[in-house]
Amino acid sequence: xxxxxxxxxxxxxxxxxxxxxxxxxxxxxxxxxxxxxxxxxxxxxxxxxxxxxxxxxxxxxxxxxxxxxxxxxxxxxxxxxxxxxxxxxxxxxxxxxxxxxxxxxxxxxxxxx
Amino acid sequence: xxxxxxxxxxxxxxxxxxxxxxxxxxxxxxxxxxxxxxxxxxxxxxxxxxxxxxxxxxxxxxxxxxxxxxxxxxxxxxxxxxxxxxxxxxxxxxxxxxxxxxxxxxxxxxx
Numbered sequence: 001x002x003x004x005x006x007x008x009x010x011x012x013x014x015x016x017x018x019x020x021x022x023x024x025x026x027x028x029x030x031x032x033x034x035x036x037x038x039x040x041x042x043x044x045x046x047x048x049x050x051x052x053x054x055x056x057x058x059x060x061x062x063x064x065x066x067x068x069x070x071x072x073x074x075x076x077x078x079x080x081x082x083x084x085x086x087x088x089x090x091x092x093x094x095x096x097x098x099x100x101x102x103x104x105x106x107x108x109x110x111x112x113x
Numbered sequence: 114x115x116x117x118x119x120x121x122x123x124x125x126x127x128x129x130x131x132x133x134x135x136x137x138x139x140x141x142x143x144x145x146x147x148x149x150x151x152x153x154x155x156x157x158x159x160x161x162x163x164x165x166x167x168x169x170x171x172x173x174x175x176x177x178x179x180x181x182x183x184x185x186x187x188x189x190x191x192x193x194x195x196x197x198x199x200x201x202x203x204x205x206x207x208x209x210x211x212x213x214x215x216x217x218x219x220x221x222x223x224x
Contacts, residue, residue, distance in 0.1 A: 004156075033212070042117075042202075042216040058211060090156055097206045098144045099164065104156035 002026050006091050006105035013081040013112045021076040021108050023091030029103075031094040032074040034058075034066065036087040037107075043090065049074055081112045115140045115207050119215035126193055127223050134188040134218045136203035141181050143207045148177050148188050151200045151217065160201075161188070193222045 007022045025032065030051045035043040045058030049068040063085060065077040074093075078085060091105045116139045126132050136146070145164045149157040161170045161177040163186070169178040176189040190197055202217040 035214075040216060043204075043212075043214040045211050048211065092157075097212070101159040101162050102147060102149075102157075102204070102212060103159070104149075106156045107154075 004091055004093055004103050004105035006089075006108050008108060009106065010109050011111070013078075013110065015081060015083065015112060017081050018077070018079050019081070019110075021078070021089055021091075021110075023074045023076065023105060024072050025074075025091075025093040025103070026072065027093060027095070027103065028071060029093035029095050030071065031097055032068065033092045033094075033102075034064075034074070034076045035090045035092065036060065037090060038087050046076065046089075078110075083112050086110060086112045115143075115205060115213040117203060117205060117213045117215040119201075119203060119218050121218060122216070123219040123221075125221040125223060128193060128195060130193050130222075131189070131191050132193055132220070134190070134201050134220070136186040136188070136215055138184045138186075138205050138213070140207060141184055143181065143205045146177075146179055146186050146203060146205050147212075148175075148186075149202045149204065151202060153199075157202060190220075193220075195222045195224050198222050 004025045033048045034046040044060045047066040049055045089108045094102045118137045147162045148160045151157045163170050163179040174191040179186045200217040200219045204212045204214045
Protein backbone atom coordinates (compact mmCIF):
# COMPACT_ATOMS: atom_id res chain seq x y z
CA UNK A 1 0.00 0.00 0.00
CA UNK A 2 2.29 2.79 -1.22
CA UNK A 3 -0.42 5.49 -1.42
CA UNK A 4 1.13 8.89 -2.21
CA UNK A 5 4.90 8.91 -2.58
CA UNK A 6 7.02 12.07 -2.63
CA UNK A 7 10.70 12.48 -3.44
CA UNK A 8 13.05 13.83 -2.28
CA UNK A 9 12.30 14.07 1.44
CA UNK A 10 14.91 16.77 2.01
CA UNK A 11 16.72 19.16 -0.32
CA UNK A 12 18.87 22.26 0.02
CA UNK A 13 18.97 24.62 -2.93
CA UNK A 14 20.94 27.74 -3.66
CA UNK A 15 19.12 30.89 -4.75
CA UNK A 16 18.42 30.76 -8.47
CA UNK A 17 18.65 26.98 -8.81
CA UNK A 18 15.76 24.93 -10.14
CA UNK A 19 14.42 21.54 -9.14
CA UNK A 20 11.45 19.22 -9.44
CA UNK A 21 9.56 17.63 -6.56
CA UNK A 22 8.16 14.29 -7.60
CA UNK A 23 4.76 12.94 -6.57
CA UNK A 24 3.18 9.67 -7.58
CA UNK A 25 0.06 7.86 -6.37
CA UNK A 26 -1.04 4.29 -6.99
CA UNK A 27 -4.73 4.66 -6.06
CA UNK A 28 -5.94 5.74 -9.52
CA UNK A 29 -7.12 9.07 -8.10
CA UNK A 30 -8.07 11.79 -10.55
CA UNK A 31 -7.61 14.69 -8.15
CA UNK A 32 -4.11 15.68 -7.08
CA UNK A 33 -2.84 18.69 -5.14
CA UNK A 34 0.35 20.43 -4.12
CA UNK A 35 0.42 22.32 -0.82
CA UNK A 36 3.07 24.15 1.07
CA UNK A 37 3.07 24.29 4.85
CA UNK A 38 4.78 27.10 6.71
CA UNK A 39 4.92 27.34 10.52
CA UNK A 40 1.75 28.86 11.95
CA UNK A 41 0.31 29.48 8.47
CA UNK A 42 -1.58 26.31 7.68
CA UNK A 43 -1.51 24.62 4.29
CA UNK A 44 -1.66 26.76 1.18
CA UNK A 45 -2.68 25.31 -2.19
CA UNK A 46 -0.09 25.82 -4.94
CA UNK A 47 -1.56 23.91 -7.89
CA UNK A 48 -4.10 21.19 -8.41
CA UNK A 49 -5.21 18.80 -11.12
CA UNK A 50 -8.57 17.14 -11.74
CA UNK A 51 -7.21 14.60 -14.19
CA UNK A 52 -4.43 13.84 -16.65
CA UNK A 53 -3.73 16.84 -18.86
CA UNK A 54 -5.67 19.29 -16.65
CA UNK A 55 -4.03 21.60 -14.12
CA UNK A 56 -5.02 24.84 -12.44
CA UNK A 57 -3.56 27.41 -10.11
CA UNK A 58 -4.25 27.48 -6.41
CA UNK A 59 -3.76 30.24 -3.90
CA UNK A 60 0.06 30.64 -4.17
CA UNK A 61 1.23 29.52 -7.67
CA UNK A 62 3.92 32.13 -8.34
CA UNK A 63 7.37 30.61 -8.80
CA UNK A 64 6.03 27.11 -9.47
CA UNK A 65 4.89 25.02 -12.39
CA UNK A 66 3.20 21.64 -12.71
CA UNK A 67 2.35 19.07 -15.32
CA UNK A 68 0.03 16.04 -15.31
CA UNK A 69 0.85 13.75 -18.20
CA UNK A 70 -0.40 10.60 -16.42
CA UNK A 71 -2.99 9.85 -13.74
CA UNK A 72 -0.24 8.65 -11.38
CA UNK A 73 2.29 11.49 -11.52
CA UNK A 74 2.05 15.16 -10.61
CA UNK A 75 5.52 16.78 -10.43
CA UNK A 76 6.04 20.29 -9.06
CA UNK A 77 8.75 22.39 -10.69
CA UNK A 78 10.49 25.24 -8.86
CA UNK A 79 12.16 27.70 -11.19
CA UNK A 80 14.75 30.20 -9.91
CA UNK A 81 14.47 29.21 -6.26
CA UNK A 82 14.09 32.02 -3.73
CA UNK A 83 14.38 31.98 0.09
CA UNK A 84 10.61 32.57 0.28
CA UNK A 85 10.16 29.06 -1.15
CA UNK A 86 11.74 27.49 1.92
CA UNK A 87 8.91 25.32 3.19
CA UNK A 88 7.54 21.82 3.55
CA UNK A 89 5.73 20.68 0.43
CA UNK A 90 2.95 18.11 0.50
CA UNK A 91 1.36 16.27 -2.37
CA UNK A 92 -2.14 14.88 -1.88
CA UNK A 93 -4.72 12.97 -3.87
CA UNK A 94 -8.42 12.15 -3.77
CA UNK A 95 -10.77 9.99 -5.81
CA UNK A 96 -13.63 12.46 -5.48
CA UNK A 97 -13.23 15.33 -3.02
CA UNK A 98 -17.01 15.80 -2.80
CA UNK A 99 -17.34 12.46 -1.05
CA UNK A 100 -13.93 11.00 -0.32
CA UNK A 101 -10.88 11.33 1.82
CA UNK A 102 -7.75 13.28 1.00
CA UNK A 103 -4.53 11.24 1.14
CA UNK A 104 -1.17 12.90 1.77
CA UNK A 105 2.43 12.06 1.04
CA UNK A 106 5.08 12.34 3.77
CA UNK A 107 6.28 15.72 2.57
CA UNK A 108 9.41 17.25 1.05
CA UNK A 109 11.37 19.71 3.17
CA UNK A 110 13.04 22.31 0.99
CA UNK A 111 15.54 24.92 2.16
CA UNK A 112 16.71 27.70 -0.16
CA UNK A 113 19.91 29.44 0.91
CA UNK B 114 -13.13 33.21 0.61
CA UNK B 115 -13.51 30.41 3.14
CA UNK B 116 -11.58 30.86 6.37
CA UNK B 117 -11.02 28.01 8.82
CA UNK B 118 -10.04 28.67 12.42
CA UNK B 119 -8.94 26.26 15.11
CA UNK B 120 -8.87 27.17 18.77
CA UNK B 121 -6.88 26.59 20.90
CA UNK B 122 -3.58 26.54 19.02
CA UNK B 123 -2.11 24.28 21.68
CA UNK B 124 -3.55 22.08 24.39
CA UNK B 125 -1.93 20.01 27.14
CA UNK B 126 -3.92 17.46 29.13
CA UNK B 127 -3.14 14.61 31.54
CA UNK B 128 -3.56 11.07 30.30
CA UNK B 129 -7.08 9.71 30.60
CA UNK B 130 -8.90 13.01 30.15
CA UNK B 131 -11.62 13.49 27.59
CA UNK B 132 -11.04 16.53 25.39
CA UNK B 133 -12.63 18.58 22.63
CA UNK B 134 -10.92 20.31 19.73
CA UNK B 135 -12.74 23.06 17.88
CA UNK B 136 -12.92 24.05 14.24
CA UNK B 137 -14.95 26.91 12.77
CA UNK B 138 -15.47 27.97 9.16
CA UNK B 139 -16.97 31.11 7.67
CA UNK B 140 -18.95 29.81 4.66
CA UNK B 141 -21.51 27.08 5.33
CA UNK B 142 -21.64 26.01 1.65
CA UNK B 143 -19.40 23.00 2.15
CA UNK B 144 -19.48 19.45 0.77
CA UNK B 145 -17.61 17.89 3.66
CA UNK B 146 -15.25 18.43 6.54
CA UNK B 147 -12.26 16.28 7.44
CA UNK B 148 -10.19 15.96 10.57
CA UNK B 149 -6.51 15.07 10.13
CA UNK B 150 -3.69 14.09 12.42
CA UNK B 151 -0.13 15.22 11.74
CA UNK B 152 2.86 13.81 13.60
CA UNK B 153 6.12 15.80 13.62
CA UNK B 154 7.94 15.56 10.30
CA UNK B 155 5.14 13.53 8.75
CA UNK B 156 2.26 14.02 6.37
CA UNK B 157 -1.39 14.36 7.30
CA UNK B 158 -3.50 11.29 8.00
CA UNK B 159 -7.26 11.49 7.61
CA UNK B 160 -9.09 10.58 10.82
CA UNK B 161 -12.74 11.29 10.09
CA UNK B 162 -14.71 12.60 7.13
CA UNK B 163 -18.15 14.14 7.68
CA UNK B 164 -20.37 14.82 4.68
CA UNK B 165 -22.44 18.01 4.76
CA UNK B 166 -25.61 15.97 5.21
CA UNK B 167 -24.23 14.20 8.30
CA UNK B 168 -24.15 15.37 11.89
CA UNK B 169 -21.34 13.20 13.22
CA UNK B 170 -18.89 10.40 12.59
CA UNK B 171 -17.21 8.04 15.01
CA UNK B 172 -14.05 5.97 14.87
CA UNK B 173 -12.91 4.24 18.02
CA UNK B 174 -12.26 6.87 20.70
CA UNK B 175 -12.81 9.70 18.22
CA UNK B 176 -16.10 11.43 17.52
CA UNK B 177 -16.48 14.35 15.16
CA UNK B 178 -19.59 16.49 14.93
CA UNK B 179 -20.66 19.00 12.32
CA UNK B 180 -23.07 21.92 12.63
CA UNK B 181 -23.01 23.36 9.14
CA UNK B 182 -25.44 26.18 9.80
CA UNK B 183 -23.30 27.61 12.59
CA UNK B 184 -20.01 26.86 10.82
CA UNK B 185 -18.61 24.63 13.55
CA UNK B 186 -17.13 21.20 14.04
CA UNK B 187 -15.72 19.52 17.10
CA UNK B 188 -13.42 16.54 17.50
CA UNK B 189 -13.97 14.68 20.75
CA UNK B 190 -11.19 12.38 21.97
CA UNK B 191 -12.16 10.04 24.78
CA UNK B 192 -9.74 8.70 27.39
CA UNK B 193 -6.71 10.43 25.91
CA UNK B 194 -3.40 8.58 25.65
CA UNK B 195 0.20 9.79 25.17
CA UNK B 196 0.06 8.31 21.68
CA UNK B 197 -2.64 10.84 20.82
CA UNK B 198 -0.05 13.63 21.04
CA UNK B 199 0.08 15.25 17.60
CA UNK B 200 -1.26 18.23 15.70
CA UNK B 201 -4.88 17.95 14.64
CA UNK B 202 -6.10 19.88 11.60
CA UNK B 203 -9.52 20.31 10.12
CA UNK B 204 -10.26 21.06 6.48
CA UNK B 205 -13.42 21.88 4.56
CA UNK B 206 -14.11 21.12 0.91
CA UNK B 207 -16.45 23.74 -0.42
CA UNK B 208 -17.94 24.79 -3.72
CA UNK B 209 -14.77 26.71 -4.55
CA UNK B 210 -13.15 23.45 -5.70
CA UNK B 211 -10.45 23.34 -3.09
CA UNK B 212 -9.81 22.33 0.49
CA UNK B 213 -9.34 25.00 3.13
CA UNK B 214 -7.27 24.08 6.16
CA UNK B 215 -7.12 25.38 9.68
CA UNK B 216 -3.75 26.03 11.29
CA UNK B 217 -4.20 23.13 13.69
CA UNK B 218 -4.26 22.39 17.40
CA UNK B 219 -1.09 20.93 18.88
CA UNK B 220 -2.10 18.35 21.49
CA UNK B 221 0.18 17.02 24.21
CA UNK B 222 -1.07 14.22 26.44
CA UNK B 223 1.02 13.99 29.62
CA UNK B 224 1.57 10.48 31.04
